Amino acid sequence: MKRRITLKDIGTLEGQMIDNQKAGLSALPAPLDNPDDEPGIKELTASQKAKFDISLDGVSAIGLVKPQTREEEEEFVKKFISGLKKLLSKENNWTFLQPLMLSLENCAKCQNCSDACPIYTESGRQEIYRPTYRAEVLRRIIRKHLKKEGRLLSRFTGSDIDLNYKTIARLAELSYRCTLCRRCAQSCPIGVDNGLITHEIRKLFSQEMGIAPKELHQLGTVQHLKVGSSTGTSPKALASFIGFIEGELEERTGKSIKLPVDKEGADILLLHNAGEFISWPENIEAFALIFNAAGIDWTLSSKLAAYDAVNYGVWYDDVQLARIAARHAQAAKDLKVNRMMVGECGHAHKAMLVVSDRVLTGDLNIPRESAIPLLEDIVINDRIKLDPGKNRFPVTLHDPCNLVRLSGIVEPQRRIIRKLCPDFREMEPHGVDNYCCGGGSGFAIMDNANFADWRDIVAGRMKLKQILCAFQNVMSPEVHKYVCAPCSNCKGMIRDLLARYKLTEKHGIHYGGLVDLIANAMVDIKGQFINWEAP
Ligand code: SF4
Ligand code: SF4
Numbered sequence: 030m031k032r033r034i035t036l037k038d039i040g041t042l043e044g045q046m047i048d049n050q051k052a053g054l055s056a057l058p059a060p061l062d063n064p065d066d067e068p069g070i071k072e073l074t075a076s077q078k079a080k081f082d083i084s085l086d087g088v089s090a091i092g093l094v095k096p097q098t099r100e101e102e103e104e105f106v107k108k109f110i111s112g113l114k115k116l117l118s119k120e121n122n123w124t125f126l127q128p129l130m131l132s133l134e135n136c137a138k139c140q141n142c143s144d145a146c147p148i149y150t151e152s153g154r155q156e157i158y159r160p161t162y163r164a165e166v167l168r169r170i171i172r173k174h175l176k177k178e179g180r181l182l183s184r185f186t187g188s189d190i191d192l193n194y195k196t197i198a199r200l201a202e203l204s205y206r207c208t209l210c211r212r213c214a215q216s217c218p219i220g221v222d223n224g225l226i227t228h229e230i231r232k233l234f235s236q237e238m239g240i241a242p243k244e245l246h247q248l249g250t251v252q253h254l255k256v257g258s259s260t261g262t263s264p265k266a267l268a269s270f271i272g273f274i275e276g277e278l279e280e281r282t283g284k285s286i287k288l289p290v291d292k293e294g295a296d297i298l299l300l301h302n303a304g305e306f307i308s309w310p311e312n313i314e315a316f317a318l319i320f321n322a323a324g325i326d327w328t329l330s331s332k333l334a335a336y337d338a339v340n341y342g343v344w345y346d347d348v349q350l351a352r353i354a355a356r357h358a359q360a361a362k363d364l365k366v367n368r369m370m371v372g373e374c375g376h377a378h379k380a381m382l383v384v385s386d387r388v389l390t391g392d393l394n395i396p397r398e399s400a401i402p403l404l405e406d407i408v409i410n411d412r413i414k415l416d417p418g419k420n421r422f423p424v425t426l427h428d429p430c431n432l433v434r435l436s437g438i439v440e441p442q443r444r445i446i447r448k449l450c451p452d453f454r455e456m457e458p459h460g461v462d463n464y465c466c467g468g469g470s471g472f473a474i475m476d477n478a479n480f481a482d483w484r485d486i487v488a489g490r491m492k493l494k495q496i497l498c499a500f501q502n503v504m505s506p507e508v509h510k511y512v513c514a515p516c517s518n519c520k521g522m523i524r525d526l527l528a529r530y531k532l533t534e535k536h537g538i539h540y541g542g543l544v545d546l547i548a549n550a551m552v553d554i555k556g557q558f559i560n561w562e563a564p
Contacts, residue, residue, distance in 0.1 A: 235349075340381065545558060
């Protein structure tokens with residue numbers, strides 16, 4: 030029998046701590062109930078193994094290069110301790126020190142949170158993925174190595190963690206085995222937020238040690254600030270995307286609509302996740318179609334960084350978050366709009382509507398809202414003509430964690446779907462109890478080495494099960510089915526899940542946004558707005 034992994038093992042165990050074996054994973058429902066068909070997690074090549082530290086679980090999310098000498102290892106640990114001191118000081122962590130300390134000081138070790146975590150349960154209850162594992166490692170490092178720092182830390186118990194290279198390298202990887210979905214926090218009787226602790230660990234690694242996934246930092250925030258968008262779309266390229274979108278919209282609907290750009294004094298500055306321009310232009314088209322039909326006074330911005338609602342700093346680094354948030358608000362201020370509005374992007378809701386409250390003060394404190402309640406108003410109050418008969422296909426609804434559990438926007442999207450989709454099936458569980466898509470906290474865009482395999486097979490497993498269960502009685506490929514995911518990152522994750530398990534091809538399961546369903550029901554659009562042939 031395999032020995033149970035303990036906290037101490039993080040600093041002592043030789044080799045890989047665990048192996049994500051097919052056999053340990055939770056069983057999938059039909060039609061994916063044959064374990065032999067389960068795609069495995071790719072083993073890294075010998076040269077990758079020699080270069081990268083994969084001693085946690087054989088997976089590399091952050092591409093951590095192994096140190097070559099003992100001195101390098103010691104330097105690595107020294108930097109971590111220096112970052113930890115800063116993380117625990119008011120001057121350096123004024124944004125999150127108080128909630129961090131409340132969560133670090135108060136865990137009752139009841140383990141209610143473990144059953145709430147889809148990564149822990151679906152992995153076959155791997156000890157290292159337990160929500161409290163990361164937090165407890167951090168507490169014990171603090172207890173053992175910073176306990177003289179004052180009474181703030183006096184309530185921590187246990188000090189049996191070795192502070193060495195192994196511990197810190199594994200903790201860095203482990204901070205990217207949690208989607209920051211905060212389902213565990215919701216289940217904790219005393220409100221301990223293990224998602225927040227993970228976020229703070231990521232922040233320490235980014236700010237002090239320059240360790241963050243390249244997709245979030247170099248290709249994300251840095252590219253966003255330099256080129257204009259996290260997708261690499263420059264303001265010049267944006268102009269051609271907009272031309273393309275207007276042309277496609279006309280072709281799709283017969284309607285000639287100009288997308289308003291840089292309209293000074295508009296009521297609303299709408300910010301889309303730039304991924305929509307590239308991967309899902311129909312989402313931008315649907316917004317234009319609906320807002321135009323409802324007579325909304327809105328505009329997009331063409332200003333560097335302000336045509337992309339993305340703010341990846343929210344997942345790993347407050348400083349990076351603040352830089353992007355300020356650019357967004359400055360663009361709104363320059364355009365003299367009344368309010369900023371986030372389209373279908375969950376993490377942008379968290380960044381712009383919630384966390385930015387701490388950084389956007391003074392004249393940058395411009396009203397910031399979600400587009401979902403406005404869409405609800407348009408649909409429920411019949412501001413445009415809609416025919417639910419055009420949406421007679423099975424629909425289920427994914428609840429993006431940052432939109433629903435975090436921002437509390439739970440019912441508006443449901444009221445829209447209940448009104449427009451006669452065959453609406455809730456996922457179980459749903460609303461604030463729903464599970465993360467598995468692509469949260471940046472996972473949807475992270476694909477270093479074999480990380481995407483782990484993400485789809487472990488982190489996305491619960492979502493896959495929920496989707497399959499919602500459509501159990503209509504699995505024929507002839508019946509089009511629709512997973513509505515009102516978030517760009519969730520859509521990317523669900524796209525990858527459906528592709529990995531060939532669910533569109535073999536079982537007719539499609540995915541898309543909320544506005545797509547509204548546009549599809551518009552009476553003055555001939556035929557279907559949704560393109561069922563799209564991959
Ligand atoms: S539910 Fe809360 S108190 Fe209980 S173990 Fe989890 S974090 Fe600690
Ligand atoms: S935030 Fe989500 S993924 Fe992370 S430990 Fe909690 S439940 Fe698990």
